[in-house]
Amino acid sequence: MRLKIEIERAELRLIELRLVQPFETSFGREEERPALIVALYSDGAVGWGECVASSGPWYSYETATTAWHVLEEFLLPRVLHQELDGPQALWAQLAPVRGHNMAKAALEMAFWDLWAKLKGVSLAHLLGGTKERVESGVSLGIKRTIPELLEEIARRLEEGYPRIKLKIKPGWDLKVLEQVRAHFPDIKLQVDANAAYTLADLPLLKGLDRFGLLMVEQPFAYDDLVDHAALQRELETPICLDESIPSLNAAKAALALGSCRIINIKPGRVGGLTQAIAIHDYCRERGLPVWCGGMLETGIGRAHNVALASLPGFSLPNDLSASRRYWEHDIIEPEFELNEDGTISVPKRPGIGVEVLKERLEAATLRVRSYK
Numbered sequence: 001m002r003l004k005i006e007i008e009r010a011e012l013r014l015i016e017l018r019l020v021q022p023f024e025t026s027f028g029r030e031e032e033r034p035a036l037i038v039a040l041y042s043d044g045a046v047g048w049g050e051c052v053a054s055s056g057p058w059y060s061y062e063t064a065t066t067a068w069h070v071l072e073e074f075l076l077p078r079v080l081h082q083e084l085d086g087p088q089a090l091w092a093q094l095a096p097v098r099g100h101n102m103a104k105a106a107l108e109m110a111f112w113d114l115w116a117k118l119k120g121v122s123l124a125h126l127l128g129g130t131k132e133r134v135e136s137g138v139s140l141g142i143k144r145t146i147p148e149l150l151e152e153i154a155r156r157l158e159e160g161y162p163r164i165k166l167k168i169k170p171g172w173d174l175k176v177l178e179q180v181r182a183h184f185p186d187i188k189l190q191v192d193a194n195a196a197y198t199l200a201d202l203p204l205l206k207g208l209d210r211f212g213l214l215m216v217e218q219p220f221a222y223d224d225l226v227d228h229a230a231l232q233r234e235l236e237t238p239i240c241l242d243e244s245i246p247s248l249n250a251a252k253a254a255l256a257l258g259s260c261r262i263i264n265i266k267p268g269r270v271g272g273l274t275q276a277i278a279i280h281d282y283c284r285e286r287g288l289p290v291w292c293g294g295m296l297e298t299g300i301g302r303a304h305n306v307a308l309a310s311l312p313g314f315s316l317p318n319d320l321s322a323s324r325r326y327w328e329h330d331i332i333e334p335e336f337e338l339n340e341d342g343t344i345s346v347p348k349r350p351g352i353g354v355e356v357l358k359e360r361l362e363a364a365t366l367r368v369r370s371y372k
């Protein structure tokens with residue numbers, strides 16, 4: 001018999017956690033991370049989701065506040081007390097709302113967790129995962145000085161991270177890479193510009209080719225595909241798109257135009273796991289490698305990302321680091337740790353496979369509301 005779920009109650013909870021170290025990108029510096037946590041209750045089980053929207057509209061137009069508004073006014077009313085026979089049915093309910101992928105994803109991912117728990121299987125298994133461990137990588141923010149960055153790279157390699165990603169922006173690019181390659185000639189290295197350049201920077205960007213990078217992530221605007229295609233024609237280094245791929249349709253357009261050779265999939269950016277899998281499948285059929293990006297998630301979002309990254313098309317190192325790289329104390333147990341072989345283990349227990357620590361959640365809460 002097919003399982004049907006009725007969401008009996010939902011809870012929205014805005015929390016704030018302090019990062020163990022500030023994280024600086026081309027669009028700013030973050031010391032605290034808000035996270036809007038969604039809990040869905042049904043039949044004695046609870047499913048957890050995390051909204052990755054930041055406090056301001058920099059990476060995306062969404063913020064934690066717009067996500068709360070859209071969830072409360074438009075998304076939750078479409079799914080509470082509905083008989084839903086799976087995540088695809090939930091997605092169909094959410095689809096009429098345009099955009100607001102981060103708000104949708106938080107709800108959709110909570111539903112996947114709930115669904116997996118009621119079925120008694122791990123989320124990774126339910127998604128079609130094939131790996132027990134996923135390849136880790138670490139994303140390093142912009143520092144005040146190059147020696148400070150070199151010191152952190154050395155420390156992360158020492159900890160066992162097999163791949164380093166560096167944030168770049170105009171003024172923090174080629175001269176930084178010269179130094180990094182002088183000290184670490186053979187490491188797996190890639191860069192992420194978070195849309196800080198334009199086609200006028202073509203001569204500079206061509207200079208990236210001499211550093212043997214795995215990829216350059218999102219050099220141009222969040223809504224551009226055409227200029228990325230022009231750049232990819234001029235570069236040997238593969239372009240990876242992040243911000244420019246909010247949907248399967250965007251992925252189709254990027255492949256058709258030749259805007260990238262790699263896609264970074266973040267479930268929060270694309271509206272959840274159903275869309276993430278659709279993009280994964282589309283890319284896999286066409287031989288385009290994908291990997292799982294991160295948004296400085298708590299253990300809840302990370303558990304979802306780790307489950308997703310266990311799918312076979314995730315063939316490059318992921319922005320999935322250990323809990324302690326982000327937080328002094330994560331809000332889940334057991335925390336995510338880096339294995340000796342540079343991987344993160346995929347939880348095996350039902351659903352996201354980690355336990356949410358209620359006291360930690362309470363301690364970090366700014367605002368909470370229940371919906372029946």
Ligand code: OSB
Pocket residue numbers: 059138139192194242293294295296297319320321
């Ligand atoms: O562009 O990949 C990005 C963090 C916040 C917003 C955007 C990005 C990032 C990261 C961090 O690079 C990756 C991680 O969570 O480890």
Ligand code: MG
Pocket residue numbers: 192194217218242243264293
């Ligand atoms: Mg990125």
